Amino acid sequence: MTIPTPNTPESVFTYAAPRLKFGPGSIEEIGHDVAGLGARSVLVVTDPVLAATGHPERVAEALRAAGLQAEVHDSAHVEPTDTSLTAAVERARSGARPDVVVAVGGGSSMDTAKAVSLLLSNPGELMDYVNAPVGGGRAPEQPVLPMVAVPTTTGTGAESTTVCVLDVLAAKVKTGISHERLRPVLAVIDPDLTATQPAGVTASAGMDILCHALESWTARPYTSHEHKQAHERVPYCGANPIADMFAERAMRLLAGAFRPAVAGDDAARTDMALAATFAGMGFGNAGVHLPHAGAYPIAGRVHDLDTDFRPDGYGQDHPMVPHGMSVAATAPAVFALTFEADPERHLAAASWLDPQGLDADVPGPERLPAVLRRLMRDIGQPSGLAEIGYGEADVDALVAGTMQQQRLLASVPRPVTEEDVAAVMRASMHHW
Numbered sequence: 142m143t144i145p146t147p148n149t150p151e152s153v154f155t156y157a158a159p160r161l162k163f164g165p166g167s168i169e170e171i172g173h174d175v176a177g178l179g180a181r182s183v184l185v186v187t188d189p190v191l192a193a194t195g196h197p198e199r200v201a202e203a204l205r206a207a208g209l210q211a212e213v214h215d216s217a218h219v220e221p222t223d224t225s226l227t228a229a230v231e232r233a234r235s236g237a238r239p240d241v242v243v244a245v246g247g248g249s250s251m252d253t254a255k256a257v258s259l260l261l262s263n264p265g266e267l268m269d270y271v272n273a274p275v276g277g278g279r280a281p282e283q284p285v286l287p288m289v290a291v292p293t294t295t296g297t298g299a300e301s302t303t304v305c306v307l308d309v310l311a312a313k314v315k316t317g318i319s320h321e322r323l324r325p326v327l328a329v330i331d332p333d334l335t336a337t338q339p340a341g342v343t344a345s346a347g348m349d350i351l352c353h354a355l356e357s358w359t360a361r362p363y364t365s366h367e368h369k370q371a372h373e374r375v376p377y378c379g380a381n382p383i384a385d386m387f388a389e390r391a392m393r394l395l396a397g398a399f400r401p402a403v404a405g406d407d408a409a410r411t412d413m414a415l416a417a418t419f420a421g422m423g424f425g426n427a428g429v430h431l432p433h434a435g436a437y438p439i440a441g442r443v444h445d446l447d448t449d450f451r452p453d454g455y456g457q458d459h460p461m462v463p464h465g466m467s468v469a470a471t472a473p474a475v476f477a478l479t480f481e482a483d484p485e486r487h488l489a490a491a492s493w494l495d496p497q498g499l500d501a502d503v504p505g506p507e508r509l510p511a512v513l514r515r516l517m518r519d520i521g522q523p524s525g526l527a528e529i530g531y532g533e534a535d536v537d538a539l540v541a542g543t544m545q546q547q548r549l550l551a552s553v554p555r556p557v558t559e560e561d562v563a564a565v566m567r568a569s570m571h572h573w
């Protein structure tokens with residue numbers, strides 16, 4: 142069940158992260174910070190819902206107060222598509238050329254800003270850069286415009302990562318653009334910006350944070366990969382001592398803060414933002430694996446279901462599975478599957494997440510899944526894929542969609558077959 146030992150085991154790991162500014166009130170200093178990057182003209186990218194809160198315009202005002210030109214584009218689309226990203230790029234190309242892009246919002250705004258930064262600085266079109274085989278898999282030859290990330294949803298970690306995720310509509314597939322140059326240069330994390338986040342959003346975003354930490358902690362260690370040459374190095378290098386440290390700290394914070402944050406506790410919200418940051422610094426280097434691979438079809442195929450499922454807190458009038466919810470949906474079953482690859486790591490994670498030992502008497506492989514199910518139930522996550530509207534008839538399509546995510550599957554700490562993924566999907570229909 143263990144991954145075969147490579148002929149020449151990897152001896153090198155890499156670590157990179159954006160500069161950080163963290164804390165309530167940190168957003169007020171953004172003019173100073175962006176001016177310090179040498180910017181004169183700044184494009185603020187956000188989405189229409191967030192634009193209505195006034196936060197992006199306040200960021201633009203702070204930039205103007207520091208003597209910069211700043212324009213706000215509400216061009217980000219929830220769950221970006223090739224069409225929405227291309228439209229955002231066209232809009233940016235038609236205005237004054239910015240020299241810094243500031244993303245204000247959740248993962249969608251950051252992903253949109255990443256695409257804009259890339260295509261304002263490099264030749265070609267979006268699909269040239271999208272991961273092969275869906276797109277051309279081209280690497281940016283020029284540095285992209287420096288990007289500053291101001292996350293307003295705790296969780297995504299997109300402020301730390303090198304990935305822009307998008308739906309390619311014609312191919313009906315969620316994929317991405319992944320390159321070291323896409324990592325933001327600065328992340329400004331102000332927990333006050335999440336003050337109005339509904340409980341349902343805190344719950345799903347929190348499951349995303351938790352899965353980032355758990356998946357990077359249990360990812361195939363960098364030493365289990367084949368030794369790479371300098372030009373072959375990738376941003377996600379597998380579990381490594383530095384990412385491990387951040388993942389552990391994120392889980393310990395979540396153990397105390399997650400339930401109170403969903404209940405509306407202020408101090409817990411700051412701890413959640415810190416946990417999200419730690420988890421992002423971990424998975425932004427180690428990578429994530431099977432729960433995130435399965436999340437792509439779970440979120441993507443819900444549009445084709447005949448279901449009246451609407452997640453709390455997202456104000457959607459159509460079926461939609463928030464990213465964190467789609468990731469968490471298979472997490473209990475995945476961590477039962479991966480237990481044997483490294484029992485010690487799975488048990489350590491369970492003990493950090495359950496410091497009172499409420500599930501301490503559950504047998505080894507089932508202990509971490511039990512801790513996750515109890516948490517998911519307490520914070521109001523769906524009782525399983527069946528509650529979202531999935532059934533046995535959807536298993537094959539969910540498996541096929543998961544198996545397409547080869548980059549993520551390569552990080553699972555054991556070989557994964559279609560049968561394994563089918564068993565995970567079936568076991569995830571009813572958590573309780």
Ligand SMILES: [Fe+2]
Pocket residue numbers: 297349353433464468
């Ligand atoms: Fe995620």
